[in-house]
Amino acid sequence: MPQLALIRHGQSEWNLQNRFTGWVDVDLTDEGVAQARQSGELLAKAGFEPTHAFVSVLKRAIKTLNFTLEGLDRLWIPVDKSWRLNERHYGALAGLDKNETRAKHGDEQVKIWRRSFDTPPPPVATDHAYHPLNDHRYADVPRELLPASESLKSTLDRVEPYWSSSIQPRLAAGETLIVAAHGNSLRALVKLLFKVSDPDIMEVEVPTGNPLLIDLEDDGITLRSARYLDPVRAKPLPPLPGA
């Protein structure tokens, strides 16, 4: 029976500073490391034995995955890294303090940028350090695919091809997979897995350091069950498709 564990990275330095992060490669805090280790323990207790892992190219997710695999004693499994699992790119908001941004642009505007489905924040300038063109980890990504800013919709649109080409086929082959990523890229995977509508996905929030363990039928598409391994820190999940 195919299984999939989705893990959101632990607390990052900019989570702590309440700043928009996106593709900026900030590190985990000590609390974030502890959350990542806890993910490993929770999954080990659940008898979870992944055969393949997927992660973004941002260290807060990579380190979360490394600590989790260490807790599972499965550092040896193959790990595929892809920019397509990165957090949503917050454009010109990246690095800004969220409260300052509200004071500057108003609550409503910031809410639209943060919570609307298809309105991206203002783009980051092409010569800005936070533009992906200026980060050599994206040197092999076709220029036209590199975002200067993303809405949730455009984030979904670049996660979906990776889901269909790299992750989903392994589930259909019966593998047990683990994905370590970010709030919005995980939202995209939840939308695909649970077949959530555009408006409803806005309400889904995957908590940090609390693995979402999903059992699937042998077709690797039909969900059999889904649960957060720490019920205390769980958040509401969409209904299973067809439930």
Place this chain on the structure above:
Amino acid sequence: MPQLALIRHGQSEWNLQNRFTGWVDVDLTDEGVAQARQSGELLAKAGFEPTHAFVSVLKRAIKTLNFTLEGLDRLWIPVDKSWRLNERHYGALAGLDKNETRAKHGDEQVKIWRRSFDTPPPPVATDHAYHPLNDHRYADVPRELLPASESLKSTLDRVEPYWSSSIQPRLAAGETLIVAAHGNSLRALVKLLFKVSDPDIMEVEVPTGNPLLIDLEDDGITLRSARYLDPVRAKPLPPLPGA
């Protein structure tokens, strides 16, 4: 210009206990972690920017690589893991204390097992926990390739195909690569790179936590220079081929 850094894992728990390790998946000691972090610092100071990494499927090497990449702020590069970079398999000696083994089998016999080119130690029993057949990380490796014991020669013979098919072509393409592995699998790579004879390779020892940085010509084969980044803890290197 292609570059290659070879790194031997930091001190392991069984290094400390003076026990034959081989394929047994023991962890790093705190000292080993510090050595791994030092590798990252030394390579960062040398301006080393790897684009691809290779490592065995043993955690002492994987964790050494993770700490090194963290020190280089390049956790995002692709990492290929292969059993072919594992340490030499010490057969029935695995887990035994080296002094007890000498007392039991005599200095000469143990020296033959450890230092001869093509005499393997006695094989581990097929039903023993240390036989690779009983470790699910090797489930996808053809049974006939899984060793019950290895000499240096048989270790070389299974490292070489991985060198030619996975590592060397990337050097020829001009990439900058990093390999984290073990005493004997690194000896195999040094033998291939420096074209060392069978008898002479027995004298080559790659120190732990001290990166061997090799510059190559554009063909990815001809060595231009090779040096240990910490000269104080360096060990003698074979002459550059053709020097």
